[in-house]
Amino acid sequence: MTKDIIVKAVDVTKLYGPFTALDKVSLEIAKGEVCCIIGPSGSGKSTFLRCINQLEKMNSGAIWVNDELVGYRREGNNLHEINDADMARQRRRVGMVFQRFNLFPHMTALENVMEGPVQVLKEPVAEVRKRAEDILARVGLSDKISHYPSQLSGGQQQRVAIARAMCMRPDLILFDEPTSALDPELVSEVLDVMKDLAASGMTMIVVTHELGFARNVANTVAFMEAGKMVEIGPASEVLTSPKSPRTAEFIKAVHS
Amino acid sequence: MSTADVTSSTNDQKYEIAHLKLVPKRHIGRMIAAAIVLLILAAIVRAFSVGQIEWSYVRDFLFAPAILDGLKSTLIMTVAAMGLGIILGVVIAIMRVSGNPVLSSIAIGYVWIFRGAPALLQLMIWFNLALIFPTMGIPGLFEFRTVDIMTPFVAAMLGLGISQGAYTSEVVRSGLLSVDSGQYEAARAIGMTQFKMLRRIVLPQAMRVMVPPIGNEVIGMVKLTSLASVIQYSEILHNAQIIYFANTRVLELLLVACFWYLVVVTLLSIGQYYIERYFGRGSKSITASM
Numbered sequence: 188m189t190k191d192i193i194v195k196a197v198d199v200t201k202l203y204g205p206f207t208a209l210d211k212v213s214l215e216i217a218k219g220e221v222c223c224i225i226g227p228s229g230s231g232k233s234t235f236l237r238c239i240n241q242l243e244k245m246n247s248g249a250i251w252v253n254d255e256l257v258g259y260r261r262e263g264n265n266l267h268e269i270n271d272a273d274m275a276r277q278r279r280r281v282g283m284v285f286q287r288f289n290l291f292p293h294m295t296a297l298e299n300v301m302e303g304p305v306q307v308l309k310e311p312v313a314e315v316r317k318r319a320e321d322i323l324a325r326v327g328l329s330d331k332i333s334h335y336p337s338q339l340s341g342g343q344q345q346r347v348a349i350a351r352a353m354c355m356r357p358d359l360i361l362f363d364e365p366t367s368a369l370d371p372e373l374v375s376e377v378l379d380v381m382k383d384l385a386a387s388g389m390t391m392i393v394v395t396h397e398l399g400f401a402r403n404v405a406n407t408v409a410f411m412e413a414g415k416m417v418e419i420g421p422a423s424e425v426l427t428s429p430k431s432p433r434t435a436e437f438i439k440a441v442h443s
Numbered sequence: 444m445s446t447a448d449v450t451s452s453t454n455d456q457k458y459e460i461a462h463l464k465l466v467p468k469r470h471i472g473r474m475i476a477a478a479i480v481l482l483i484l485a486a487i488v489r490a491f492s493v494g495q496i497e498w499s500y501v502r503d504f505l506f507a508p509a510i511l512d513g514l515k516s517t518l519i520m521t522v523a524a525m526g527l528g529i530i531l532g533v534v535i536a537i538m539r540v541s542g543n544p545v546l547s548s549i550a551i552g553y554v555w556i557f558r559g560a561p562a563l564l565q566l567m568i569w570f571n572l573a574l575i576f577p578t579m580g581i582p583g584l585f586e587f588r589t590v591d592i593m594t595p596f597v598a599a600m601l602g603l604g605i606s607q608g609a610y611t612s613e614v615v616r617s618g619l620l621s622v623d624s625g626q627y628e629a630a631r632a633i634g635m636t637q638f639k640m641l642r643r644i645v646l647p648q649a650m651r652v653m654v655p656p657i658g659n660e661v662i663g664m665v666k667l668t669s670l671a672s673v674i675q676y677s678e679i680l681h682n683a684q685i686i687y688f689a690n691t692r693v694l695e696l697l698l699v700a701c702f703w704y705l706v707v708v709t710l711l712s713i714g715q716y717y718i719e720r721y722f723g724r725g726s727k728s729i730t731a732s733m
């Protein structure tokens with residue numbers, strides 16, 4: 188594996204009882220790359236993201252983040268499940284932004300952003316506060332740092348959630364439909380923050396229905412359907428001249 | 444004014460009523476009910492004042508050292524038993540939802556036994572443990588006589604605390620269930636371990652749901668400590684009894700004890716209000732709007 192591959196997934200399969208949610212999904216993302224995953228509802232996009240940071244346990248296949256096998260430790264010819272502490276350690280390298288924000292409601296915006304670095308990474312409070320304030324300023328929320336999530340609009344909450352992921356200084360941030368819970372006029376403020384983040388060199392995997400964002404920002408676009416990775420390639424190719432007729436159909440349907 | 448009047452009439456005068464005085468609805472029923480309640484209260488007060496109660500005894504014993512000592516013991520037992528109950532409640536609730544079949548079976552068994560047996564009976568079992576286990580300890584390491592450690596205080600604390608833990612664990616569990624699953628995921632996603640997630644993210648949010656019923660249980664515990672009088676723990680009721688066995692002023696001393704229970708419960712209710720307000724921070728409505 189070359190050095191600057193951040194995520195490598197090989198034949199990831201996930202079953203829910205008899206139902207196959209992910210069917211041998213493979214993917215490779217290089218450092219600094221932005222990959223958008225598109226596809227119809229129920230195609231397994233969220234499930235795949237959640238496997239990358241171990242919110243779901245896969246049934247077979249393997250994922251490496253930064254060349255470290257996710258969730259397992261190899262001993263001879265066996266893969267042993269890692270324990271809670273090791274799993275937590277691996278997750279620190281991967282940020283996640285959720286569709287429904289999931290900010291901690293009992294903490295202010297600043298406390299939400301500081302929580303991980305202070306409590307998990309055990310960094311000095313003063314240093315983290317400085318960095319958290321800078322990041323909140325970067326996402327345009329300097330004047331809201333002492334607001335509780337309930338006092339913020341959806342777009343502002345999602346920007347705090349992105350700041351919370353950034354402040355951990357992860358190798359990779361996963362976005363699961365970050366704008367689909369937002370009113371239309373709030374979508375662009377969140378996409379602008381993500382665009383800015385991509386420009387700064389952050390590696391990102393973004394599940395989204397915003398094809399405009401995919402076209403302008405993504406390097407790679409992947410199309411998933413019924414648990415399978417149907418097509419993956421450079422954004423311009425997949426979005427303008429897809430190889431698979433299913434991809435073409437989907438893109439046409441979203442645009443209409 | 445009925446709709447028919449409005450539509451059928453052409454008389455403009457009847458719309459000129461803006462200057463009339465607004466008379467609030469008269470709640471005749473409420474007034475009658477209040478009057479009846481006042482009458483009954485007056486009758487009760489009169490009965491007590493003409494009854495065979497020597498109010499001077501009530502006044503004299505209100506601040507008697509034995510009563511105040513008893514009050515102190517009641518408060519200490521409330522804190523000790525409730526503290527034990529909350530610790531056990533949190534541990535048992537976490538075991539119950541842990542997803543580990545061994546731990547959750549233990550938790551279910553615990554709640555079944557200690558919620559099932561009457562608290563008074565559990566107290567007496569602890570107190571009389573020496574009858575079946577004359578000595579306790581780990582063989583070869585240490586050993587002591589059960590009667591030496593099963594003092595009334597220890598027996599009461601264990602009996603009340605352990606049975607309280609069974610109730611409190613259900614309160615804590617409902618608190619844990621009230622926290623959105625997205626909160627668990629967000630906590631994991633920033634790399635928290637299971638323990639840190641519970642302590643920093645889940646329990647503080649669960650507290651908002653848990654505080655009112657736990658406040659209720661603390662108040663219940665203040666009164667439940669009176670059970671300890673049967674095993675000679677000198678809490679307030681026990682001391683009041685000792686006094687009235689000597690001077691036969693039974694009701695006077697019971698009223699003294701009753702007074703102090705009401706004082707303590709009133710103070711606790713006020714404390715609960717502030718604790719609720721603290722854990723409600725960040726949530727939109729602190730008091731339910733009705």
Ligand SMILES: Nc1ncnc2c1ncn2[C@@H]1O[C@H](COP(=O)(O)OP(=O)(O)OP(=O)(O)O)[C@@H](O)[C@H]1O
Nearest residue numbers: 203206208226227228229230231232233234235364
């Ligand atoms: N816990 C679960 N138990 C059973 N089936 C599940 C579970 N979670 C997801 N699924 C199924 O797995 C499939 C993939 O779900 P997933 O959430 O990954 O889809 P998605 O592509 O993210 O869809 P959407 O665009 O609607 O978010 C769906 O058919 C869903 O019903």
Ligand SMILES: [Mg+2]
Nearest residue numbers: 232233234364
């Ligand atoms: Mg999804």
